Amino acid sequence: MDRRQTIPAHLRLTLQDFLDRFPNDDACLEFLKEKRYPNGVAHCEKCGVVRKHHRVTGRPAYACDSCGSMISPMAGTIFEHSSTSLRKWFYAMYLMGSTRCGISAKQIQRETGVTYKTAWRMFRQIRSLLSEPDMQLEGTTVEMDETYVGGRRHRKYQARRGRPSPNDPSKTCVVGAVERKGRVFACVADDATKATFHGVARERILPESVIFTDEHHSYTGLKEMGYTHQRIQHSQGVYVLGNVHTNTIEGFWSLVKRGIAGVYHNVSRKYLQTYLDEYSFRYNRRDQGNLIFTSILERVCERAV
Ligand SMILES: [Zn+2]
Numbered sequence: 001m002d003r004r005q006t007i008p009a010h011l012r013l014t015l016q017d018f019l020d021r022f023p024n025d026d027a028c029l030e031f032l033k034e035k036r037y038p039n040g041v042a043h044c045e046k047c048g049v050v051r052k053h054h055r056v057t058g059r060p061a062y063a064c065d066s067c068g069s070m071i072s073p074m075a076g077t078i079f080e081h082s083s084t085s086l087r088k089w090f091y092a093m094y095l096m097g098s099t100r101c102g103i104s105a106k107q108i109q110r111e112t113g114v115t116y117k118t119a120w121r122m123f124r125q126i127r128s129l130l131s132e133p134d135m136q137l138e139g140t141t142v143e144m145d146e147t148y149v150g151g152r153r154h155r156k157y158q159a160r161r162g163r164p165s166p167n168d169p170s171k172t173c174v175v176g177a178v179e180r181k182g183r184v185f186a187c188v189a190d191d192a193t194k195a196t197f198h199g200v201a202r203e204r205i206l207p208e209s210v211i212f213t214d215e216h217h218s219y220t221g222l223k224e225m226g227y228t229h230q231r232i233q234h235s236q237g238v239y240v241l242g243n244v245h246t247n248t249i250e251g252f253w254s255l256v257k258r259g260i261a262g263v264y265h266n267v268s269r270k271y272l273q274t275y276l277d278e279y280s281f282r283y284n285r286r287d288q289g290n291l292i293f294t295s296i297l298e299r300v301c302e303r304a305v
Helices: 015-021 025-036 086-098 105-112 116-127 194-204 247-264 269-283 286-302
Strands: 041-044 049-055 062-064 141-149 172-179 184-188 210-213 228-231
Touching: 015 086, 025 086, 025 286, 086 105, 086 116, 086 286, 105 116, 116 269, 141 194, 141 247, 172 194, 172 247, 172 269, 184 247, 184 269, 247 269, 269 286
Parallel strands: 141 210, 210 228
Antiparallel strands: 041 049, 049 062, 141 172, 172 184
8 A cells, every 4th residue: 555645635745746846956056045945145254244145157056136245055064075965865755755664775875876975875864863852751751661672583473562682782782752642752762770760750751640551570660759650561461551552652563573584674772762753753743744855955954064
């Protein structure tokens, strides 16, 4: 099933739309200019005031209408020192924003002709911009859960909510929280201790929220922190009891795991956080159809230095 067909028209950017809108590098540059300097109006260092700028023929730059000094919309962005064309960058971001499960560097290599190494580096750079280090969940009904990512491809039998042995070094503990019908947050955890889980709750979840978790012992004490804590007894085969469940966050975990297993095959611990950031970024903008592409571009501009 092609999920894109379910995207409402105003949130849809088909591949054909993308190709029409960005036929060449110039169109991409113009788009970037409008994002960073709407109508070409930008501060001119030399004049010391805000001025209108115009496109310089033959160069990826815009010049001040008054003094001619030049600025580039790529300055300070991940595009600046890249020899890869702007359009290929845009296309990589388009693909990233159009999938649910992720997109592989291999696919970009196949479709654009850049080397695998370049494709991989592009994705890594884009991903590195998608983090939300200061994000705090605003909903007051939150599910919190931990999971283990990575490890051997051979799947030993596990209970549905089975926990691998914590000393399995090939698995990385990830802890996350999600607002019901809202946003998600997920991070790589050093361990599955109370201190770690409580720390995540304190940083990300509003005081006095209702938190749903399973029976993992490291959630004990959330009540003492001022939360209303409700647990679901997975070990007793109970998964939903009224509104007490952790199905939302588990849905997110399965999305991440399916992506990592199916698209990326494996992700080292070192880069796992950036993958979590990518999945969270998309999940938190799932009502934007595949215009997530433009959110990614906006992020690139916001993080320009
Ligand atoms: Zn000027």
